[in-house]
Amino acid sequence: MSTLRPYRALLGRDLRLAWRRRADVLMPLAFAVLVVLLFAIAIGGVEERLAPMAAPIIWVTVLLSGFLSLDGMFRGDVDDGALDQLLAGSSSLVGLMYAKALAHWLLYGVGLTLAAPILALLLNLPVELLPVMLTSLALGTLGATQVGLIAAALTARLRRSGILLALIVMPLFLPLLIFGSGSVEAVRFGDSPRGALLLLAAQSVFLLTLAPPAAALALRIGDE
Amino acid sequence: MHPVWRWFHQMGSPPYFYAFSTRWMPWFGGLALILGAIGIYKGLFIAPADYLQGESFRIIYIHVPSAWMSLFIYLLMAINGAIALIWRIKLSEILLLSCAPIGAMFTAVTLLTGMLWGKPTWGTYWVWDARLTSELVLLFLYFGVMALAAAYEDQRQGARAAAVLALVGVVNIPIIHFSVHWWNTLHQGETVRVFGETSMHGSMLWPLLIMALATKFYFAFALLLRARSMLLEQERGKQWAIEIAQGGR
Numbered sequence: 001m002s003t004l005r006p007y008r009a010l011l012g013r014d015l016r017l018a019w020r021r022r023a024d025v026l027m028p029l030a031f032a033v034l035v036v037l038l039f040a041i042a043i044g045g046v047e048e049r050l051a052p053m054a055a056p057i058i059w060v061t062v063l064l065s066g067f068l069s070l071d072g073m074f075r076g077d078v079d080d081g082a083l084d085q086l087l088a089g090s091s092s093l094v095g096l097m098y099a100k101a102l103a104h105w106l107l108y109g110v111g112l113t114l115a116a117p118i119l120a121l122l123l124n125l126p127v128e129l130l131p132v133m134l135t136s137l138a139l140g141t142l143g144a145t146q147v148g149l150i151a152a153a154l155t156a157r158l159r160r161s162g163i164l165l166a167l168i169v170m171p172l173f174l175p176l177l178i179f180g181s182g183s184v185e186a187v188r189f190g191d192s193p194r195g196a197l198l199l200l201a202a203q204s205v206f207l208l209t210l211a212p213p214a215a216a217l218a219l220r221i222g223d224e
Numbered sequence: 225m226h227p228v229w230r231w232f233h234q235m236g237s238p239p240y241f242y243a244f245s246t247r248w249m250p251w252f253g254g255l256a257l258i259l260g261a262i263g264i265y266k267g268l269f270i271a272p273a274d275y276l277q278g279e280s281f282r283i284i285y286i287h288v289p290s291a292w293m294s295l296f297i298y299l300l301m302a303i304n305g306a307i308a309l310i311w312r313i314k315l316s317e318i319l320l321l322s323c324a325p326i327g328a329m330f331t332a333v334t335l336l337t338g339m340l341w342g343k344p345t346w347g348t349y350w351v352w353d354a355r356l357t358s359e360l361v362l363l364f365l366y367f368g369v370m371a372l373a374a375a376y377e378d379q380r381q382g383a384r385a386a387a388v389l390a391l392v393g394v395v396n397i398p399i400i401h402f403s404v405h406w407w408n409t410l411h412q413g414e415t416v417r418v419f420g421e422t423s424m425h426g427s428m429l430w431p432l433l434i435m436a437l438a439t440k441f442y443f444a445f446a447l448l449l450r451a452r453s454m455l456l457e458q459e460r461g462k463q464w465a466i467e468i469a470q471g472g473r
Contacts, residue, residue: 154372154389158375167364168372171364171393174361175400175403178404203399214391218388221381
């Protein structure tokens, strides 16, 4: 068990830090509600027009809000030197990346998934679509976190990374969005969401194997 | 050592690569010009008009070779990225950085010609067709690589970061392509497919293949041109670079 200690320590530290700055963690959730508010206003607030668009809007909103949290993924670690300690330490950097990604997913992926019913309520999403909406979001944010991990690691030591992060992350979000939003749309049209959800899960698993090693490599490059 | 391996090792040396590019660039550029002229002439004047699309189909002589190149160059860029990361060969970093703008240019040409072709054929400039959509995503993948490389102050660090992104991109391109295809069939069914099922007649096919060769040679020319000037800039302190800058070849 002791071999897992550094990774559990990093996970615990990230979660503890987030708990001490609760307001920062809630910021993406507030952002998501604001974006949904803007959409509802722009569309006119009529249920018949909102309901068919609810699932795509929620999916895009969740991806955008999650994207906002990426800049902070390594920012603190770079500023206070913790990142240099992680790089210099003897524990596997890939393992540490898994801990990092897990912490980020628990905070923002799960957080935004739990906030999704509020967004669904605001957009008049039909109630029978809610289970598949939440399932797809939980699966999809797991993959999105991995994409974010790579992008955050690549830009960790850059001073300005905002728009660059968007440029890196958005194209890679596309397949997740297609199957995530597609699974909800399938149910709306009376089909089974099984295929789309399985493909979404497959993608998240694939990204889960690809991203932590890529992120570790990216951090080592920034360190040279 | 096997001659092919020896050649690769020699190419890793900047002065050798510079001399190689000086020797071959005129050939690549010349062949691109000649083949391009033949291909354009055969495509625009000799090949018969399409019975379905009339004259507007002729844009494929630019569109299709560019589309092939846009993917080929991304692949080559990623291969160079892998070489740069594994063997730390400086030349591969430079080739990767030189590939990106050329690939982005071919992607942009593909999109533009696709849109121009779409207007008479589909009645609108933009249709969310699976291939056009994935080509648009590809353009942003190129932009991402270029922007990331430019964001680093240290050029070599930027190139290596871009290499990681290019590799991540290359494994994701098939996923993006198939997911867009899935999305496309889900939402609006197959768009008109003129090519693909029916085989092209020889008189239409030959100019296309000639154009495909011409774009390859153009790419080789542009790549060497970009790479050698970048190499010269990076090696400006070295003796061989100074000698070239002072007028020797």
